[in-house]
Structure formats: C-alpha cells, structure tokens
Amino acid sequence: MQYRSPRGLRNYGAGGAERLAHLADFLDTVDPKRVTFSFWYDCNGGAGCPVGIAAAEEPWFQAQGLTLSRGDKLSENHPVYDGATEWRALTRFFEIGIEELRRMFDRTGYNGNVRPHPLEVAGKIRSFLAVKVEAA
C-alpha cells in the first residue's frame, strides 16, 4: 500500500493516539534501510528515526506542527514541537511519557537493535494503541 499524505484535508489538531496511528501507517511504506535509532535524521540520504523521517518529509506531520530543526551537522538535526525539542517534543506531540516513547522509538525497546524493521516499529505502535484503547 502506498502511503498518501492527506494534503487535501483541512489541517486540524489530531490527538496523540491519532498521530501515532498515522506514524504506524507511514512506517508501512518506509524503506527498511532508512530506519535507524542512531540519530534523528540524516539530511544526506534521509536515514533516521521514524519520527525524524516523518518530521522531515511528511506534510501531514508538519501540518500538525512537528518539524525538523536542520543544521550543518548530523547531530544538529532534531524534531521540534510546541517550542520543545527532541524527546521532550515527542512527549508533547504524542501525549505520552518518555518511557513509553523509548519502548517504541529507542534501541532499548528492541533488545539493543538500532536498525529494526519499520514494520516492527509499526507493529509496536499498533500494539501500544490497542492496549490503550482496551484500557480506556
């Protein structure tokens, strides 16, 4: 399935769960070679963390206010949302805690693997959302 950004849709402020669901759908289309937890986003080649790739490339996420701060160096690229940067930006954007974020977007959630398959990350996001819905 080819992921399509809903460019035509009117921008609106989605909730954290909807944003995570969108990220999971987006990950279904990402080339596995691009996903790494080693850094946020590499402007030369476009490898990076799923959230970094979404912030840099996907208009839907950008319309939600998630953007990528770009620098001359690899280490200067990071996600920005609502005046916060990096992990703090993600806690605000997805409206979840840092521990839950790390389980989905950090090597510690994948037995130390920094290059998980994007479908594995998408699966983890969907499991997290399912548990959240059940709990609700």
Place this chain on the structure above:
Amino acid sequence: MLSFFSEDLAIDLGTANTLVYARGRGIVLNEPSVVAIATVRGRTQVLAVGDEAKLMLGRTPGNVTATRPLRDGVIADFEIAEEMIKHFIRRAHQRRTIVSPQIIISVPSGATAVERRAIQESADSAGARRVFLIEEPMAAAIGAGLPVTEPTGSMVVDIGGGTTEAAVISLGGIVYSRSVRVGGDKMDEAIIAYIRRNHNLLVGESSAERIKKEIGTAYPSSHGDGRKVQIKGRDLINGVPKEIVITERQIAEALAEPVDVIVDTVRSALEQTAPEVAADIVDRGIVLTGGGALLRGLDVVLRQATGLPVAIAEDPLICTVVGGGRALEHMKALRTVLQD
C-alpha cells in the same frame, strides 16, 4: 638548477591535520588544520594556527573563533586557508634557503577544478616558486609502498578526516577512483548524534574524537558490550553537566552508517574495475591508509564485504605526505603522477 638550492616541500592539506615533508629532512610539521581568528574593530586577525588554535576549539570568547578552513577535504574558507598554508610553509621552510620552494600539495581525487585552483593559488600566494598537485589516493599509495608505476593493479582506500577515497592504480595513473565526503569527521558527528539522541547528552567534537580513538570500532565483539568509557557533557533535559558510561557496542552502532558508506564506496570501485586489474587486486588485496584506517575492525568489515585480503599500511596517518615527499625526491621518475 634552482631546486638544488631550494628546500622543496610536500604538503598533505587535510581536513583534520596538515603534514609537511621537507626534501632531505622528512616530516617537519604535523599539526591540526585549525586557525583561531579574532575580530577587533571589524578587522580579522589570525591569533593562532595549528596545535595552539586547536586548544581553543569550543572554548573561545565572543570575539574569537577557532575554525577549520577545510571541510570535506577541500577549502571551505579561502582566506583563512591561505593564512594557514602561509603559516605552515613559513614554519616548515624557515627561510633556510633564499630560493622559494617548489611545493607539492595533495588534493582529493573528487575535488573540482575550482577547488584545485583555490588550493594552488593559496600556495602560490604563500610564496611557492612552483606548485604541483597530486591526487590523494596516488600519494597515499606511493607512501604505502605500492608499486604504482608498474603494470599491475593496486587498490588503496584512503580514509581521511573529510573524505574517503577508493582508487585503483596502475602504470602511474589512477584507473578508477571514487571519493565520498565521509571520513573521521563524519564518524565524530555520528558519535555526537548518537549520544545526543540516545542519552540526551551533548558532547563536544574533541570528546567524540577521543571516544572514537579509545573505544571506536567498526566490528563489535559478538558477545558482551566490550570496553567502556566515561564521558562528560551537558544534559539536554535539565541543562547541567552530566557524566555517563558508554560502551564499545554502542559506539559501533553509532559508527554503522559512516562505515556502511565506506564499504559501499569500496564495493562500487571494485565493480567498476576492469577484469585484468581486478585479478591483480584479488592477488594483492586492498591497502588502507589515512587516520580512518586505524578504526578497529574496519579491515575485518571490508574483508567480509569484499572477500579480498585487506591490509592496513604501516603508518597510515603519514602515507599521503610521505607519498608526496617521495614524489619530490624522485621528481623525474614520478613526474607523471603530478599535475601542474
């Protein structure tokens, strides 16, 4: 005739370090390619160059900047680079002879005509009598003792601070070369980015370089986390200084991307090599030069990726300048490898 009276120089103008070889004396200078500049009443003055300037990196007051004039192997700031070249030539030459020196400068094989011209003009204005350029992989191959003028193919992979050059050399010429702007600096950047993302800790370039040298590896051990090192930086959450422990395995993860680029570059160069030359490389293998060759396990990774023997040159850090020096000493025999 003039060359008899002058003390000619070979310069390896690197992104990280500049080395100078003086004919008859060997390597006379090896210092970081860093310049510290002060702006006083709108005018810029060079405060320090080399070792002294490197100590100032990241620690300068508002009106002083310590900068690297080379980026990705080529001159990024022409004026500052010129000042640096002049300074190093003066230091190495010390007016030992009254005749201006002939200078050989190594350039990345991927440098554009404009970049080559910029380097040549910098040396011209620094007082050179004549300036020759030599392609870095050629100089590195000569310095590593490869038989560059013989009718046999040799492959050299020169991993510098700013660029990695994979070249196949035969009969005094480069048969094929591929240059990518990935080297030791990109490895340092990858370490900074990794620690920043995974530990919320901001570390400086010098700390990243130290970590790379102490526990950096391209091929982590199959069991355990390997060696550990303590690092200090600024916590990005609360802004205060913090110390953490990082492992060899984590640094291998951080370096995976730049190492992959190097492996792809070598593979791509091999794919483009003519069958006869490729057969020579199967017999002789690949020789690694440059500071990046000292990254632990890189030879193992390349051996596994290519199936070819891979050797690290005896003293990889000085191969390029020694190669330039040999070209100076044997100008007649090696004239074909130089460009006016």
